[in-house]
Structures are given as C-alpha cells and as structure tokens.
Amino acid sequence: MVSERKLYDAVSQGDVTALLELLNNDPYLVDGISFPCSRNLLHIAAMHGQTSLVDALLNLNPRLAWRLDSQKSSPLHIAAAEGHVEICQKLLPVGAPETCFWRDSHDMNPLHVAAMKGRVEVLEYFLQVSPFPAMERLRTGGTVLHLCVKHGQLAALKILVERLGDFVNATDENGETILHLAVRCDQLETTKYLVENKKIEKRIRNSMGKTALAILDESPPGTTRSFLEHRKILLTMRRSSLISLILPSKLTKMTMVVAVLIATVAFQTTVNPPGGVWQDNTSAHKAGDAIIAYSNPKDFKSLILTNTLAFFSSMITIFLIVSGWTTLHSFFSVIAWYSALMSLAAITLSYDVSKKLITSNGKTLDLSSWSFFLRILCLMLLTFIVAGCFFNVLEWYLYWKRKPRQQELLTTGPVLSRFFYRIFLRLDAWCVYVRS
Incomplete structure (x- = not known):
C-alpha cells in the first residue's frame, strides 16, 4: 500500500527520479500494480499530463499502451479526454494506429472522446493521422x-x-x-x-x-x-x-448544354436563313444576301432580331457559367437563369417567324419592335413576383393553421407577418361564425 501510494504520487507529480527508484526496488510494479478503475501507471501519467513519465513508462514496458481499465479506456482515451496532445503523439505510434478505433464502455473511440470534450488540438492531430476513426458510428x-x-x-x-x-x-x-x-x-x-x-x-x-x-x-x-x-x-x-x-443545382451542367445548343441553332439560322442566299451578283442583289431579305424584309428583320436575342442571351449564360461567377453569388445565377429563359423564348419566336417564311399561308406575330420583348420580360418578372408573394402568404397561412405558439406570433416577429397572422385570425373566427 505504501509503494502504491508513493508510485501514484510520483506519477501524478511527474517525479521521474522517484518513479525509477521505486521500480528498481520492485520491477514487478510496472506491470503488476493496479489503481482504482483498474488503471495502470500509464493511465495515471496520461491523465495528469506528465509527458516525461509517459516516455519513461513506454521505455520500460510499451505494452502498457494496450492495457484497458474497467471502463475499457486505453491510455489514449484518457489523454484524448484530458486534451494532452503531446501524450497522444507519443502513445499512438507505440499503440499502433488501430488503437484509434478501440471503443470504451460507452462505445466511443479516442477521437469521439476528444470531440465530445472539445479538445480541438487533439482532434486536429487525430484527423491528420487518419480521418477514418471520425467516421465510425x-x-x-x-x-x-x-x-x-x-x-x-x-x-x-x-x-x-x-x-x-x-x-x-x-x-x-x-x-x-x-x-x-x-x-x-x-x-x-x-x-x-x-x-x-x-x-x-x-x-x-x-x-x-x-x-x-x-x-x-x-x-x-x-x-x-x-x-x-x-x-x-x-x-x-x-x-x-x-x-x-x-435555380437548379446542376446549373453548370444542364444549363450549359441548353445554352450551347440554342446558340448553335441561332448562329446556323442567321448564316443560313430559310430560303437560302443569292448565288450570283445582279443589279438587284449581291451574292450571299438572304433571299427573304428582298422578298419579305419585315419578317426577315424579325428573324434576325429573334436570333440575335437568342444568340447573345445564350452567350451571357455560357460566359457566367464558364467564368464561375454563378458560384460566387446568387445574383449571377439569377442573371444566367433569366438569360437562359430569354434565349428559350427568343428561339421559340424565331421558329414562328421561320415557319411563316417557308409556308405559303403561315401566320406570325409582329416582332419588329423591341417593345414586344420588353413586354415579355416584364410579364415574366411580374409572374414571378406574384407567384413569390402567393407562396409566401400560403406558407404563413399553413404555418398558422398548425397553430404553434399563436400568441407569440401575434405579438412578436416581423411586422408584415404579424399583419397577415391577424388577418388569418379574423378569417378563422369568420369561418367558425359561418359554420355555426
């Protein structure tokens, strides 16, 4: 009992000289002595952060790093729980990497213990050695x-x-x-x-x-x-x-494919318009000019307008995606998305114009003015604003119908939401009155 007490004091206080003197008198104490919770000398040294004692004990008997206490905790568990990163660095090479996976009676390995205790330095060291123990469930x-x-x-x-x-x-x-x-x-x-x-x-x-x-x-x-x-x-x-x-998560993949396809179609339609081009030079036309530019100049202007709009809006989308700006801020994602929508609308209108040019009785819209496209864009923006407001109010109403914490919602929170909650309250009261 006296030797056990002296050993505990020597290890907890970091007295290497006293420890070696006691062990020289009785070498059996290195491996044979057991403290409360079945802990050995290395457990005690790791718990008190005595790095020099850990070195001395590992030199005397490296197998101590493999011993478990009554809670199935290794010395590495103890050092990780106490946040002694230097001791962990000494124990892990001796105990081999598999000791990082050993579970104690609470089903936690040393990395679990370090995370639970908030031992940041120990955690960083373990992750540098191997991240796999952290993925153990x-x-x-x-x-x-x-x-x-x-x-x-x-x-x-x-x-x-x-x-x-x-x-x-x-x-x-x-x-x-x-x-x-x-x-x-x-x-x-x-x-x-x-x-x-x-x-x-x-x-x-x-x-x-x-x-x-x-x-x-x-x-x-x-x-x-x-x-x-x-x-x-x-x-x-x-x-x-x-x-x-x-804004789809695959914006950089699917949208890029669609934008490139639209740009290709718009480019091909422009350089090879419906009806072809003149092959010779005359006093009325030049070789390479579009035939429909002379036979139907108004519709040809609409075709060029829609194809130009489709091509450049597609190029804006492609540029924003290739440059990586869409990953920097959601604003650029919105721009890329609206450009893609505009290119889809423009290429659709281009198809309508082309249909009239290659059919005898085709009908199309008058697209000779930019105001037409401005009206389309304003209509799209208005649709999204109205839809956004509707779904936002609908979300508030569904939340109100579940009736969680009504009094808190009526007295606190954003002014606009409180306004609608009071409307919903009156609406509920009116529905009850009508049913009665």
Whole structure:
C-alpha cells in the first residue's frame, strides 16, 4: 500500500527520479500494480499530463499502451479526454494506429472522446493521422458530429465539418442530421453555423418526415427570443431552398448544354436563313444576301432580331457559367437563369417567324419592335413576383393553421407577418361564425 501510494504520487507529480527508484526496488510494479478503475501507471501519467513519465513508462514496458481499465479506456482515451496532445503523439505510434478505433464502455473511440470534450488540438492531430476513426458510428447510429452538437462543442464541430466531406450529412437511428439535433438541443449558434454552411443539406427529413423547422414548431415552449431567432434562421434556410428550386443545382451542367445548343441553332439560322442566299451578283442583289431579305424584309428583320436575342442571351449564360461567377453569388445565377429563359423564348419566336417564311399561308406575330420583348420580360418578372408573394402568404397561412405558439406570433416577429397572422385570425373566427 505504501509503494502504491508513493508510485501514484510520483506519477501524478511527474517525479521521474522517484518513479525509477521505486521500480528498481520492485520491477514487478510496472506491470503488476493496479489503481482504482483498474488503471495502470500509464493511465495515471496520461491523465495528469506528465509527458516525461509517459516516455519513461513506454521505455520500460510499451505494452502498457494496450492495457484497458474497467471502463475499457486505453491510455489514449484518457489523454484524448484530458486534451494532452503531446501524450497522444507519443502513445499512438507505440499503440499502433488501430488503437484509434478501440471503443470504451460507452462505445466511443479516442477521437469521439476528444470531440465530445472539445479538445480541438487533439482532434486536429487525430484527423491528420487518419480521418477514418471520425467516421465510425456509435452503437445508437449517431456520429462524432452528433456528439459535438449534443455536448455544445461548436469549435470541434467546425473542424470536423471542414474535414469530413459528405459525411457531415449522416443521419442517426432516427434519420436526423446534426441540424435536426441542433434545433432539438436549442443550440442557436450551432444552428446558425449549420444553416450558413454550404456542405450541410438543409432539406433532409427525419424518419418521421419532419424538417428542422417542423421540429422547432413542435418543441415545448421556451424563451420567446430563442424560438423567434431559431425560426428566423430556419426561414432564411427555407428561402434559400426555394431559390435552389428555382435555380437548379446542376446549373453548370444542364444549363450549359441548353445554352450551347440554342446558340448553335441561332448562329446556323442567321448564316443560313430559310430560303437560302443569292448565288450570283445582279443589279438587284449581291451574292450571299438572304433571299427573304428582298422578298419579305419585315419578317426577315424579325428573324434576325429573334436570333440575335437568342444568340447573345445564350452567350451571357455560357460566359457566367464558364467564368464561375454563378458560384460566387446568387445574383449571377439569377442573371444566367433569366438569360437562359430569354434565349428559350427568343428561339421559340424565331421558329414562328421561320415557319411563316417557308409556308405559303403561315401566320406570325409582329416582332419588329423591341417593345414586344420588353413586354415579355416584364410579364415574366411580374409572374414571378406574384407567384413569390402567393407562396409566401400560403406558407404563413399553413404555418398558422398548425397553430404553434399563436400568441407569440401575434405579438412578436416581423411586422408584415404579424399583419397577415391577424388577418388569418379574423378569417378563422369568420369561418367558425359561418359554420355555426
């Protein structure tokens, strides 16, 4: 008992001389002594961050790095939990890389433990050695990312999100991502970070078919400010998801193909118009001139106008995609998308003009003025504005019909939404009156 106490004091205080003196008197103590929780000398040295003692013990008996305590924790688990990165750097080469995968009684490997405790330096070291232990799932189906969110370790979560690629969208046994869990745990800063991060898929539904916003709506009443701030963040996510529906995720692939095809058709129609070109020079025309430019000049002007519009709008789309500007800001994506729509409309009108030119009784529209295209563009813009307002009001109404936190919504939040909520309240009251 005296030797055990002296050994513990020597290891915890980093007294290498005293430790070696005790071990010289009884070499069996290196491997045979056991402290509470079945921990050996290396466990104790790792727990107290005694790097010099760890070196001495590993030189005396490297097998100590493989020993587990009563909680199935290796010395590497202990060092990771305490955040002693230098000790982890000494233990890992001795214990071999597979010790990073060893599970304790809580089904966590050393990297899980470091993430749960927020040991950022240890976590970065483990990820430099190998990212695969971080992708090991817990028995419950959760991941190291879920552990970070559950224990409020935002700094550790940021490191893992940057390093683990698509694994950041992994789900647990309930089909919930870390965004679902952040909302459940009322982690406002974590929710804000996840919504702003482009790697995180925001529209994933859990096994019950619920999004993060639906989980917030069903959460028990808490502080009004926390609920409203969470909802504001998630509604921003909703608006961005609606934009992503309007602007396809494969904009740089499918839109490029369509734009190149339209530009090619417009170019070919311009250099080879319907009816062909004159092959000889006369006093009335020159070789290479379009025949329909003399026989039907008004429709030829409309054809050139529509083809030019289709060609240049397609070129704008191609330029924005090739230059990569569409990935820098959503504004350029909107420009590219509207240019693609304009090229589709123009090439369709060009087909209508060409049909009249090659048929005896074809009818077409008068496209000789730019005001026609301005009216089309204004109509498209007005359609999207009206549709956007309609769907926004519809979203508010459906949210109101679920009746989550009505009093909070009537007294707080944006002025415009409160205005509509009061209208919905009166509408509900009127419907009840009519039914009665």
